[in-house]
Amino acid sequence: MAAGLCWSCDTKDPAPPGGNLRIEFDNVVGDKNLVLNGVSYENATGEDFVVTKFNYFVSNFRLYKTDGSVFTVPQDSCYFLVKEDNRASQFVTLKNIPTGDYDHVEFMVGVDSLRNTMPEAKRTGALDPGGDMAGDGMYWAWNSGYIFVKLEGSSSFGNPTNDKFYYHIGLYGGYDKPTVNNTRIVKIKFGDDLARVTEGHTPEVHLFADVLKFFDGPATNLSIAEYPGIMAAEVHRPYTQKIADNYKQMFSYDHIH
């Protein structure tokens, strides 16, 4: 009974004044919308490809106001898994944001090293390590750590056994010995627009994530024929950093509504 009373006291505390801001992660291939399982696209190397899976983690959001002040989304509510085959997952709602005018956002692609080494109790929701690797699983059970970006598909340049390609890019920097760190911080300015957060209005920032830029970027033009599978093997690790430099660049701003 006493416990019950305390609980209701707690819930009566007024929530801090604020609103919400929503970010849509709209996955595209160049100037086309991404369609899974069917539509064939072509990378800069000239290789055809069909995408069957495109999942990625975005986390550690920071919102910048025009006056230069920054709001950091609290740690325990800052991890989101965007999946192309799940429309709801493409809308990331940041809650209890101080009201005001924001002109850019910063976020991490991946899951930071701290969270990657936290006790199991801190790994619920999108961070549940029990995912199905043949399905949407984004956790390496054999090499403890999250997969940050998972891109799979098929191509006539895919591996000779089944024409497929598999890119599972992760690695957070190592538990007790430094490894490569493929988390990347992305900063996106909302053009000349502002996201006006009020208590009654939730602005929605529409971003693109371009699969072509995963393949072709400042760091490398990833060739499916050369690399039909990249995960965490020792031999591939230096190259995964180039892919990470590519996916850091794959996001762009479109509009706010």
Add this chain to the structure above:
Amino acid sequence: MMSAEKKYAVSGLLALWLLTVVAVSCGKKNDDPEPEPGGPTPYNWVKPVHFPDPVYDFSKNPLTNEGIRLGMFLFYDGIMSRTNEIGCGTCHQQQAAFTHHGHELSHGVDDLIGTRNSLAVQNMAWSPRFFWDGGVHDLDFSPLNAIENPVELDESVPSIIEKLKAGPRPGAKMPVDYPQLFREAFGTEEITTGRTMRALSQFMLTMVSATSKYDFYLMGDQSALNTQEKEGMLLFEKNCSSCHAGVLLTDHSFRNNGLVPMRINDRGHSEITGDKADRYKFKVPSLRNVGVTLPYMHDGRYHSLEEVLSHYSDSVRLFMKSGSEAVETLDPLLANPEKPGIPLTKSEQQAIIAFLHTLTDEIFLKDPKLADPGIGNAL
């Protein structure tokens, strides 16, 4: 035939079920709010006096009798595999210190063969790293590795959770009401990845081996070891204990001990760290119960302790001449160019083997509290 342990476990379940029924009916008879039927009973995990402090953080997963019991069922039940046949206990059998007795490499679902020899599950509370390559650094995450490995349990956690939620499984060797066991262990019937892993950890943390003849010797009983075993102990301390160190008989490091790689060219620890300097390095295993954990090495290539001792004494020299890429990372302690390996006479080897057998912990190997309650398949 039903073993004594099995009868005990079944009647224990019945007793708990009865208790639950009684508690519920009391509540109905009387409108006064009864105190909640007691939560899980804390389990007093005792560190052996001659052991160091554990590295597992018990505060994040306090052990309870009910949590351990749930973990025991989960550990042995084939429900953890795609085929419902293979459990953790299939490749980790108690009488072999929770290894897969006699198997060079373990077979999982559909008789698929793994690439490494199954490691002993014992004294996990002191292990900072798990698996031969050290890919996992938290016990709570270890089961995921075996569950998801396509040649081990080939299952996914979401699928296991669905099966556990469904209650007693038709065709199971005994009916186990998992939602009820989760309620007893964690207060509600909710089944999550975290609760499943924590329960498995709780059970595995009770697998403490600290009552071998050697332990009795360390605790002051001079008569626990005979003359040859004592001679072997001194030789061991001189020649082996820089890696198989201390009371746990491992320094928890990863080392290349001079094995010519087999065809699959398993590079071990470097697949985790990405560091070339870690190629062909594998976990230094504890030697507790080593007398019953044959075969030996990460790939199970040696079938007896005699072969292992002869490896260190004679084969490392041949390995150094093999021209293998693996020679580059051979452990410096074995790579003395004038005296490669650990040269030992046959009688010295025999004495060391006699000592190694004093690490066999019969109390641990036969502890009924760690035994299969009758749900498992030891294949």
